Amino acid sequence: MGKPEDLKFLKSHEWVRVEGKTAYVGISDYAQEELGDIVFVELPEVGDEFEAGEEVTNVESVKAASPIYAPVSGKITKVNEELEDTPELVNQKPYDAFIYALEMSDASELDDLLSYSDYKKFLEEEAE
Amino acid sequence: MFAYLPHTDSEIKEMLADIGVARIDDLFADIPEKIRFKGQLDFETGKSELEVYRRLHSLAARNKEAVSFLGAGSYDHIIPAAVTALGGRTEFYTSYTPYQPEISQGVLQAIFEFQTMMCELTSLDVSNASLYDGHTAASEACALAVNSTRKTDTVLYSSTVHPYTKQVLRTYFNDLPVKLVEVPEKDGVLDTSAVKEFMNGQVAALLVQSPNVYGFLEDYSGIADMLHENKSLFIISSNPMSLGTLKSQGEWGADIAIGDTQPFGLATYYGGPSVGYIAATEKLLRKMPGRIVGQTLDEDGKRAFVLTLQAREQHIKRERATSNICSNQALAALISTVYLATVGKEGLKELSDLNMQKAHYLAGQLTAQLPVKLSARQPFFNEFTLELPCPAQELVSKMEQDGFFAGVPLNMLHPDYPENLLAVAVTEKRTREEMDRYIVSMKGALK
Numbered sequence: 176m177g178k179p180e181d182l183k184f185l186k187s188h189e190w191v192r193v194e195g196k197t198a199y200v201g202i203s204d205y206a207q208e209e210l211g212d213i214v215f216v217e218l219p220e221v222g223d224e225f226e227a228g229e230e231v232t233n234v235e236s237v238k239a240a241s242p243i244y245a246p247v248s249g250k251i252t253k254v255n256e257e258l259e260d261t262p263e264l265v266n267q268k269p270y271d272a273f274i275y276a277l278e279m280s281d282a283s284e285l286d287d288l289l290s291y292s293d294y295k296k297f298l299e300e301e302a303e
Numbered sequence: 304m305f306a307y308l309p310h311t312d313s314e315i316k317e318m319l320a321d322i323g324v325a326r327i328d329d330l331f332a333d334i335p336e337k338i339r340f341k342g343q344l345d346f347e348t349g350k351s352e353l354e355v356y357r358r359l360h361s362l363a364a365r366n367k368e369a370v371s372f373l374g375a376g377s378y379d380h381i382i383p384a385a386v387t388a389l390g391g392r393t394e395f396y397t398s399y400t401p402y403q404p405e406i407s408q409g410v411l412q413a414i415f416e417f418q419t420m421m422c423e424l425t426s427l428d429v430s431n432a433s434l435y436d437g438h439t440a441a442s443e444a445c446a447l448a449v450n451s452t453r454k455t456d457t458v459l460y461s462s463t464v465h466p467y468t469k470q471v472l473r474t475y476f477n478d479l480p481v482k483l484v485e486v487p488e489k490d491g492v493l494d495t496s497a498v499k500e501f502m503n504g505q506v507a508a509l510l511v512q513s514p515n516v517y518g519f520l521e522d523y524s525g526i527a528d529m530l531h532e533n534k535s536l537f538i539i540s541s542n543p544m545s546l547g548t549l550k551s552q553g554e555w556g557a558d559i560a561i562g563d564t565q566p567f568g569l570a571t572y573y574g575g576p577s578v579g580y581i582a583a584t585e586k587l588l589r590k591m592p593g594r595i596v597g598q599t600l601d602e603d604g605k606r607a608f609v610l611t612l613q614a615r616e617q618h619i620k621r622e623r624a625t626s627n628i629c630s631n632q633a634l635a636a637l638i639s640t641v642y643l644a645t646v647g648k649e650g651l652k653e654l655s656d657l658n659m660q661k662a663h664y665l666a667g668q669l670t671a672q673l674p675v676k677l678s679a680r681q682p683f684f685n686e687f688t689l690e691l692p693c694p695a696q697e698l699v700s701k702m703e704q705d706g707f708f709a710g711v712p713l714n715m716l717h718p719d720y721p722e723n724l725l726a727v728a729v730t731e732k733r734t735r736e737e738m739d740r741y742i743v744s745m746k747g748a749l750k
Binding site (some may be wrong): 214215217223234235236238239240242 | 451589614615619620623
């Protein structure tokens, strides 16, 4: 099971796991909890390029359809095809179920992301 | 029971008192004074039932009866009595969009059957509960294409699509960052060799129509591949009656099929209501506009129908939804569904074939006997465009004296068309005798 301490986060509730030049992207435990039962994860196309902050794809739950943004700029190299038939993995193991991976074009963009402790702080502030 | 329940003066007073307002006009206090209408509305005072009937009869008497060769989007087909009878049942006739939809299993099943029939006709995977008409369906299809292709901002459309479709497209995209670009025609059909020049990375889709505005059939060989290589989508609009005999949109490689089901059981009325249909590949399912009915099992394991995939729709997806349409043409779509179920699969093939044969008989006779010719040498279905030696409007007025609606002058659809073009539609309803009299009438009118 992926540990959130090893991940970076966005205020829009995506997480990022960095392996070399590749960034794996999923949604946080908080996000899956808020969305409720995930019924569909739209997978982007391998080869498509995105700028940091651009909308990449959508996650649909029983109550909402939510955009998933690109945390850093890059080209999609992999999508999690397991989610086509078992989107509930996002609910069950949010930190293992990545949605897509991209090859980063500028790794320095990672500096703009939050650490897990900062993300938790952000959630607490939001809750107030 | 009363058809409606009026409020008495004392009830109105009671309600106003309850919310602490003196007069009904006070309810409009939030509307700025300067834009409020002053004075009395210019309505006639009430009339008795007898007076109302008399007035309606005198209006109805002004309708002209004639043998119709009108088309250009709305066709005079046979409507079996069963279709009118079932479409007129009050369970269907009076119900509006069900807000608690699953309680209306009958309406949902009818819509589900409609969707199934549209998929079968178009050879595509998914369809919806219907759209307002063929022109809005075309615009929704283009919006779907823009939303499901990345980094695109251009929609190509053929010069030969119906002028009303072009108008609705312009209305839809007027305030959106989407460019509409017309691809020219050649000899009455889309100039397929020109399409390539318009291709670039920004192109979301190409919209075409066959039978086109002239009634001519277009050959789309190779178009789907060219578009798909460019990651663009292919949208084909077709008169669904033609799909009984001709190649379907799915068979041409289209990603989206659209059109209008007016030919299926809906009278021409005064131009509507009709029904827009849309069908697409499964890949586009999550971006489809409008409502979709799905089939499932209830807790007792029985077949049941539900509104499904609602996360696509604007009440959930908000500004990121493809479409702001969450209604449909339920009653009219139901009538088209009953029509298709009545004529059946073989019946539709026969009808489609009959339409084509009759239109070819008339076109053949007219061009052989009279100084008229087809506006282009192209194949056609149940409608063709004639080039006349006189303004079409003049001919139409003369032939009306003989009891014919001779056709639609194309420059009535758009002033850019030459005034001597007349679109003539021939359905299964037209008899040999009517067509022969039509020829005689046109001969007289051309003298």
